[in-house]
Amino acid sequence: MLKSVFNLKTFQKSLSLTNLPLNQRFSIKAIDIFHNKLEQLKKENVTEPENSLELIFAHVLNKKLLREVRGKSLEKLTLTDEETQKIDDCVLCRLSRMPTQYILKNWEFRDLELNMKIPVFIPRPETEELIELVTQKIDPKPEDDCKVLEVGCGSGAISLSLLNELPNLKTIVAIDQSKTACELTLENAKKLNLADRIRIFKHKVDSDKLPDEITMNGKFDCIISNPPYVPKKDLLKLDPEIYLYEDLRALDGGEDGLDVINILLKLASKYLKKGGSLWLEVDHRHPEIIEKIVEMNQDDWKLKYAACYKDIFKKERFVEIEKV
Amino acid sequence: MIFKRLLKLPVIVNRLYRRNYYSDNIKKLYFDKINTYISQINKNENDDEGSKIFNNLMNDYNFVSNSIAEIEKETSPENKVDEEMMTLMNEEKIKLENEKSEIIDKIFNEIYEYEQSKDSERISGNSDCIFEISAGVGGKEAMLFADELCTMYNNYFNYKNWELDSVDTDRSDGVYLRHYKATVKGHFVWDHLRYEIGVHRVQRIPKTESKGRIHTSTVTLACIPITHRHSVEINDKDLKIDTKRASGAGGQHVNTTESAVRITHLPSSIQVECQEDRSQIKNREIAMRKLREILVDRQIKETFDKYLKTRKSQVGHANRNEKIRTYNFNQDRLTDHRLSSQNESKGTIFNLESFFQNPERLDDFIEILRRADRERELLSILEKL
Numbered sequence: 001m002l003k004s005v006f007n008l009k010t011f012q013k014s015l016s017l018t019n020l021p022l023n024q025r026f027s028i029k030a031i032d033i034f035h036n037k038l039e040q041l042k043k044e045n046v047t048e049p050e051n052s053l054e055l056i057f058a059h060v061l062n063k064k065l066l067r068e069v070r071g072k073s074l075e076k077l078t079l080t081d082e083e084t085q086k087i088d089d090c091v092l093c094r095l096s097r098m099p100t101q102y103i104l105k106n107w108e109f110r111d112l113e114l115n116m117k118i119p120v121f122i123p124r125p126e127t128e129e130l131i132e133l134v135t136q137k138i139d140p141k142p143e144d145d146c147k148v149l150e151v152g153c154g155s156g157a158i159s160l161s162l163l164n165e166l167p168n169l170k171t172i173v174a175i176d177q178s179k180t181a182c183e184l185t186l187e188n189a190k191k192l193n194l195a196d197r198i199r200i201f202k203h204k205v206d207s208d209k210l211p212d213e214i215t216m217n218g219k220f221d222c223i224i225s226n227p228p229y230v231p232k233k234d235l236l237k238l239d240p241e242i243y244l245y246e247d248l249r250a251l252d253g254g255e256d257g258l259d260v261i262n263i264l265l266k267l268a269s270k271y272l273k274k275g276g277s278l279w280l281e282v283d284h285r286h287p288e289i290i291e292k293i294v295e296m297n298q299d300d301w302k303l304k305y306a307a308c309y310k311d312i313f314k315k316e317r318f319v320e321i322e323k324v
Numbered sequence: 325m326i327f328k329r330l331l332k333l334p335v336i337v338n339r340l341y342r343r344n345y346y347s348d349n350i351k352k353l354y355f356d357k358i359n360t361y362i363s364q365i366n367k368n369e370n371d372d373e374g375s376k377i378f379n380n381l382m383n384d385y386n387f388v389s390n391s392i393a394e395i396e397k398e399t400s401p402e403n404k405v406d407e408e409m410m411t412l413m414n415e416e417k418i419k420l421e422n423e424k425s426e427i428i429d430k431i432f433n434e435i436y437e438y439e440q441s442k443d444s445e446r447i448s449g450n451s452d453c454i455f456e457i458s459a460g461v462g463g464k465e466a467m468l469f470a471d472e473l474c475t476m477y478n479n480y481f482n483y484k485n486w487e488l489d490s491v492d493t494d495r496s497d498g499v500y501l502r503h504y505k506a507t508v509k510g511h512f513v514w515d516h517l518r519y520e521i522g523v524h525r526v527q528r529i530p531k532t533e534s535k536g537r538i539h540t541s542t543v544t545l546a547c548i549p550i551t552h553r554h555s556v557e558i559n560d561k562d563l564k565i566d567t568k569r570a571s572g573a574g575g576q577h578v579n580t581t582e583s584a585v586r587i588t589h590l591p592s593s594i595q596v597e598c599q600e601d602r603s604q605i606k607n608r609e610i611a612m613r614k615l616r617e618i619l620v621d622r623q624i625k626e627t628f629d630k631y632l633k634t635r636k637s638q639v640g641h642a643n644r645n646e647k648i649r650t651y652n653f654n655q656d657r658l659t660d661h662r663l664s665s666q667n668e669s670k671g672t673i674f675n676l677e678s679f680f681q682n683p684e685r686l687d688d689f690i691e692i693l694r695r696a697d698r699e700r701e702l703l704s705i706l707e708k709l
């Protein structure tokens with residue numbers, strides 16, 4: 001990271017355009033800047049250089065569609081000084097491997113646009129599919145009092161999507177160990193007018209017990225979580241975008257990636273209603289192991305491994321467990 | 325029978341009330357066949373309703389014919405009718421002749437409709453259509469003309485109160501019209517548009533031509549009736565979904581922003597792509613919608629192609645590659661090659677600008693084509709007797 005941030009040459013190059021005399025700067029062509037920046041990103045081996053730039057351009061120029069900053073449309077655009085400066089700043093961040101979502105400060109998750117903030121975990125597209133599965137399985141009627149708990153809400157992606165897509169779902173309880181994550185979830189809930197249907201608690205699950213304030217309304221119909229599931233040995237191999245910027249506690253699943261998952265199974269056994277279900281997003285190597293653990297503790301936990309679902313990349317990604 | 329049905333269709337009723345739908349020539353030539361036709365229907369005991377209609381019409385016909393014969397007898401020279409009386413009777417005779425001609429029209433129409441209703445596979449004239457315009461030979465000039473035709477037909481759809489759906493425009497460089505596609509919905513769309521299928525040729529000096537040479541370019545018009553409620557089932561197993569993200573462990577292990585999605589439908593090897601949205605799941609939805617549309621279109625086309633194969637003889641419209649019309653701007657006229665092969669003047673229309681601007685003129689022209697087609701089909705029915 002140090003290397004890329006303080007790479008003086010790159011730094012000067014990115015400034016050099018704004019150092020041009022004023023009259024030349026005035027009607028700078030977007031496409032020239034684009035190619036210039038693309039060169040820089042490629043030279044520094046930044047991942048997804050084109051896409052990052054398109055997103056940055058669309059963001060700075062306030063364009064809704066990427067198509068508006070591509071090809072022919074890009075050729076027609078010119079930039080003001082201020083815009084050039086903003087693009088410079090964003091590209092500088094990208095050169096130091098900051099994830100584009102943090103640079104833009106917002107990102108899409110299903111139908112929602114969520115604010116993003118370092119170091120709160122950036123939602124992944126796989127998780128969008130988890131919502132698809134869950135909304136098909138639980139769709140409460142207006143008179144139902146369906147209770148849902150999310151463990152590890154991060155930016156609020158899961159909880160807020162469920163509230164948005166299930167209008168009859170009255171409230172969700174969301175917990176996260178990170179204060180910043182709790183704050184961001186609240187911020188997003190307010191922005192999306194969903195704040196009155198979510199209760200957020202800063203709490204770290206570490207045993208089979210939840211604090212009374214969380215459980216005072218009784219057991220849950222559904223517990224859902226995208227818990228940290230990256231095995232420790234994988235952590236070092238992640239892209240710098242992830243290990244330099246994202247909260248590692250959001251990813252670190254311990255030795256085999258199952259630390260938090262094991263806690264969640266115990267919590268599910270204790271706090272799920274009969275017939276209620278636990279939904280997890282996991283590593284593709286996990287479902288097999290989880291099935292065995294659940295089977296082994298069947299008598300104790302009264303849990304049943306109900307199903308495993310693949311993501312669009314055909315990887316086993318989601319696990320459904322039932323309380324019997 | 326037919327009139328009950330027709331009352332609901334003001335457009336057609338209007339047309340039918342116009343006098344002399346079929347040419348006198350045909351009426352003379354084929355009238356004898358009508359008797360054969362009707363006696364065949366009368367023999368068919370299962371078809372009381374059909375018999376009744378034709379017999380009633382024949383009674384009317386006989387009544388009018390007898391009246392004419394009587395007038396002819398009374399006005400014959402040996403009867404020495406005075407002049408005033410003579411004029412009166414002649415007027416009466418002309419009136420009756422017109423009536424007779426109209427009855428024959430009705431009989432012909434009944435035969436046509438009767439045959440159509442017997443044909444269970446017939447495509448209903450009321451079907452909605454997929455309408456497509458593609459620029460053909462002639463580069464930019466062809467694309468310009470495709471655009472002009474496109475505007476003309478859109479005015480026409482508007483004039484007919486038809487609705488458009490799934491409009492898809494493909495322009496090269498965002499300017500020149502390469503391809504236009506839309507679903508047209510409304511009253512008797514297929515019945516009108518099917519005569520427009522084929523190659524439309526334009527001859528003129530393109531605006532872009534500096535040496536003043538006349539160019540000939542072509543535009544192809546296709547129109548496919550939607551005869552069933554088509555739907556396709558897409559099996560997840562048949563899909564290959566590619567994204568930049570697909571490799572590696574996925575999930576929390578990767579953070580990417582590239583959200584382009586490419587879906588390959590393996591059985592048909594159709595590929596669709598979408599990179600419009602920042603969200604991958606949105607791009608996937610859009611791509612799936614595109615795929616579904618392509619597959620449904622395909623199904624509609626296949627049904628139609630099958631239909632064409634089984635009944636090559638009597639389709640009544642051109643094949644996609646057939647040259648049907650030439651717009652000659654230097655002579656300011658348009659020639660429909662199908663009509664002009666029968667009768668030069670009938671197939672030609674002057675004043676192209678007004679033709680392009682007034683949908684009524686296109687409508688009248690299509691009406692001529694419809695009549696010609698009806699007549700042709702009727703002839704083939706009667707000739708077989």
Ligand SMILES: C[S@@+](CC[C@H](N)C(=O)[O-])C[C@H]1O[C@@H](n2cnc3c(N)ncnc32)[C@H](O)[C@@H]1O
Nearest residue numbers: 121123152153154157176177178204205226250
């Ligand atoms: C992979 S992120 C998921 C965030 C969000 N639900 C999503 O899908 O985008 C995991 C989240 O769980 C939180 N977390 C990790 N361990 C936890 C624990 N023991 N108790 C509570 N929250 C925890 C992290 O702070 C992080 O926000």
